[in-house]
Amino acid sequence: MEPDHRDDEIWMARIAQGDDSAFRLLVDHWERPLISFFVHCLGDEEEARDLAQETFLRVYRHAGHYRAEGRFRSWLFRIAGNLCRGRHRRRRLVQWVPFLGASSHHEMRSPRSQEADAQHEADEFSRLLREVLDALPLRQRMAFTLRRIEELSYREIAEAMGTTESAVESLLVRATRFVQSDLRRRGISADG
Secondary structure, eight states, rough: OOOOOOHHHHHHHHHHOHHHHHHHHHHHHHHHHHHHHHHHSSOOOHHHHHHHHHHHHHHHTGGGGGGGTHHHHHHHHHHHHHHHHHHHHHHHSSOOOOOOSSSSSSSSSSTTTOOOOHHHHHHHHHHHHHHHHSSSSHHHHHHIIIISSSOOHHHHHHHHTEEEEHHHHHHHHHHHHHHHHHHHTTTTOOOH
């Protein structure tokens, strides 16, 4: 059974009291979504793993100051978003590494049980989608990833990005239009 948001609050309270087993539970639950977020925003799995680790270090360090006033995942992705923006700013020449796919439940690949042709098509679509996402400005890419891949609500995205829900809506409209247009230009159905 999947933990719910109350588990996050319980784990954070236990972490604040020094319970390392609660920290391990939290990491186990959130590691894949964080790595997936960073891969989709930055395009590099190794860098994504490093930033996920840095995110968890910050969560651990600030556990004693955490207040369960909003949703934990908004707070977590706000930390992740800040790290992502910081990493992006430090890049002098932006050169996106081709999307290799995150080893997570968020992969955009077909299951191994599919035939080789289906796998090839899924890999090709992932590569094309990675190219399209790479062309988006970072804030649009972050909003798009948080909504379409991590499935956060507009409110949660606004909290995570430190902006308003109307700004999130605007970012998502622009990102979605661009993604759909670019995929159509490449001859791929872009409905949804």
